[in-house]
Amino acid sequence: MTDALTALTRAARDAPQRTRWFVPGRIEVLGKHTDYAGGRSLLAAVDAGHTVTATARADRLLRVRSEEAGETVDLDLDHLEEPTAAADGHWGGYVRTVAARLAANFRGRLRGADLTVTTTLPLAAGMSSSSALVVGLALALIDLSGLAAEPAFATAITTPEQLGEYLGTVENGQSFGELSGHRGVGTFGGSEDHTAMLCGVPGALVQYSFCPVRHERTVALGDELALVIAVSGVEAAKTGAAREDYNRVSLAVGEILRRWQEDTGRHDASLAAAIGSGPASVQRLRELAADDDYLAGRLEQFLAESERIVPAAALALEEGDLAEFGRLADDSQAGAERGLRNQVPETITLQRLARELGAHAASAFGAGFGGSVWALVDAVEAEQFAGRWLEAYRARHPERAGTASVAITRPGAAAHRVTD
Template sequence: MSQHSAWFVPGRIEVLGKHTDYAAGRSLVCASSQGITLRGRAIDEPVVRVRSDAASDMVEIGLRQEPVDRRGHWSGYPAAVVARLVRNFGDAVGGAEVEVTSTLPLASGMSSSSAMIVGLARVLIDLGDIESSELFKRNICSIEDYAHYLACIENGQTFKELEGHMGVGTFGGSQDHTAIMCSHQDQLSQFSFCPTRREADIDFPSDYSFVVAVSGVLAEKSGQARELYNRASLATTEIVKLWNQATGRSDVYLNQAVQSSPQAPAQLREIVAGREYLPQRLEQFLVEAHEVVPGASAALRDGDLAAFGQIVDRSQYYSEHYLGNQVPETVYLQASARRLGASAASAFGAGFGGSVWALVPSAQAEDFAQRWLSDYRQAYPEPGQRAAALVTRPGPSAHRL
């Protein structure tokens, strides 16, 4: 059994696939070159202590501690990891002290929270030698399985034999954890979900980079942002419920219903017609998962950046007007990036704040970042004080150090 474990865990960029994963849709993603580093050591106390350079306080979680609602505090993420691993693997989970350092902006839409969950889980699993257990090996048979299980730590769902727990209070999918654990350097990857399947890997243009503008509007999944996030998620569940009532089927995910027959999309539109929000949510899912993501992958594979940019603009439009997860600041940043010459640009992540990516030639990336931020700060001076920009390319997946 190891006494020490260290991991680098990247953030992720959701290139396309806005709120599609938990409905069994598809996404186009990559890992970022920025991320968090976790260094853990085993201790002879029934407690996990986590210190982060991004927070002033230390989190201490008892291994047998009753779960408490930590809404709005970063401690909810490590607490969810500890509680779930203890529930699933019992005494194999031991005490630990973990130091976390980060080059990933918090609450930026780059999945710093999911990176924390992935990293802390991997450290504790290493220290407890949990991967060698029969229970682990029976249930986690691939890296995609592994990512899905770690997503279930966050959303609280059961994974095969591994019983669910309370999670962090969001009803999300496994896109972020899949991007963090399954991405390839210098490539974008197209995945479908529920179950997780790698559909394609597309080479990223060698002379281009992503510039990511962090809006300064915090995208923490707590308070009102969490309620709005969950509305987008639970709407897909409500559509499936209405569909099953109308058809006698027993589908679990929206995409199962969509793909059940060629007539299914039209039937679904009839079923949700006239209801609040559901028609827009359905339309956004159909366009994003079945037209935007595969179309963008094909354009990028063909090297057609003009077509890629137009497809990405369509995704942004449906996000603003149908999904409803954008705020004025991210709407402005996306339009500003295109006006300043980006080949493509889109808001990404859960929404309700967060970040926007822009695709630009690498040689111009730093200059573009400064012009983009300057333009944004003139339009939105208050969040502009907290805004930042970074340059990244598709990086490697999470790995031991």
């Protein structure tokens, strides 16, 4: 299957009048809140996602309809800075963010279009439906407008990984090389989700490090295994009031790095870079964070997750040591509970129940404060396990019985253009 960047590049000089893109959700198997700190993640695209269908218009209107929301958002591409009636946290904010960034980076090149978004992805379930929307909208608009032929695009973005990193900055508002930052959606995240969606491998997990994005390993997930996803029923939102909790986790990394830079006079761009700067760096970072309980816990979580758990778990899975893989996933879950403090009773219950019911491994994933938990099980038992897991969870949390759900999946294909 042709990767997204190759498809965009081939079509760039003869921009189509109509295009359709599928963008998967993702499972963050391991790598909780590591990407924006320059750390590692172990990821999979899934077989559910958003489909964005786009048709070019002759005028400067961008009209986007979400079939899931049953709503349409209209934007005038010549007046993107003017406020709209959409409230903070409305999905239309993502539409505006993508359009405004592309219009700012490639002035005069963005075309008007009618777009329709359909989805098979559970929303606000930790599978990054919001980032999938950003990626899907961006791919469709880049395609229709032939932006991949622009010198600024072609110079800055030469690999699918760089495309994922750029789209991460579209969401968080940071600059990407000469492509200047512009607003963002108000969350201080990284490019893990976007990379998984653009670089996922069917039937395998991919290990990446970030800032910049670097591929480290691809680990096949044998056909004898399956991933079961349990949606807790607690919305893992990153908008509105939930944004403050989410941003606290990432802002803590920024504070640790600020203290390090001020103390050492160094200009390391990420926490991972600071850690790798010398043999005494970890001890000094611990000293600098010691006066703040949350900062100290956040540092220890990152050190364990990125430096030890992710590479060791990938190796264990590669060698078929499922017991060790499960132990490391348990360590990751404990780090989220103690260090990130982003778990809710429902996700904690789901992880514990999965292990009690015999899952090889299980962990919560995504931004936290709700969302989902994955469990690795034998494929032949996946359906029975999923039913027992959901039944046990509903018994523990009857208030979530109507919104909790389970799904069985395998690592799926990366984002791609859909041919009619």
